[in-house]
Amino acid sequence: MPLTLIDVAARILHVVSVIVWMGHNWANVISQPRYRGILPTDPPEAVREVFMAAARREHGTFRYASLVALGTGLFMLWDRGLLADALLLSGAAAPIGIGVWLGLIMVANLWFVLWPHQKKVLGFVPAPVAERIRCTRVTFLSSRTNTILSIPAVSFMILGAHGGALF
C-alpha cells in the first residue's frame, strides 16, 4: 500500500480514536458533573463476571484508543518529516507541536496516574474501602485534568493546519 494511503488510514484512525477517547472522558463529565466520594456499587455475585468484563472492555477501549491516537499522530508527523520540528516547538510546526506535547501529557496522565488508581476504584485490584474512596478523588481530578487539556489539545491539532490567521 502506498504511503499516501497509509497516511489517509492513519488520519481516519487518529480522528476516530480521539473521538472514542475524549468522548468517553466528556461523557463522564456530563454524567458526573461534580465529585462524589462514592464507590460504584459492587455487583451481585451472580452477574459479577459479566459486570467486570463489561467494565474492563469499556475502560480498556478508551485507554487503548489513547495509544492509537498518539501512535497515528506521531506517524503522520514523521511521514512528513515534521516530527522533530514539532517536538522542538520550532517555527511553523510549533502549534501542532504544542498539540503533541499536550497529547503526551494526557496519555501519561491516563496510563500512569488515572489507571493505577482506577483499578482499585473499580475493584480490578483488591483494596480496602478507605483506599478505594481515596482513589476516587485521584481518578476524578486526573480525568478532569484530561478534560481541560482536551480543548487546547484538539484546538492545536486543528489550528496547526487550519489556523493560519491566528499565527
Next chain:
Amino acid sequence: MRLPHDSFAGTLTAALVLTAALVLLARFLVGLGG
C-alpha cells in the same frame, strides 16, 4: 477543597484560559521560527 475541576463551568473556563495562553505562546514560537 473545591478545585475548578469540581464544576462543569470551572472545567470549561480552565480549558479556555489554557487554550488562550497557549495560542499566545504558539504565536511567539512561530514568530521566532519566522
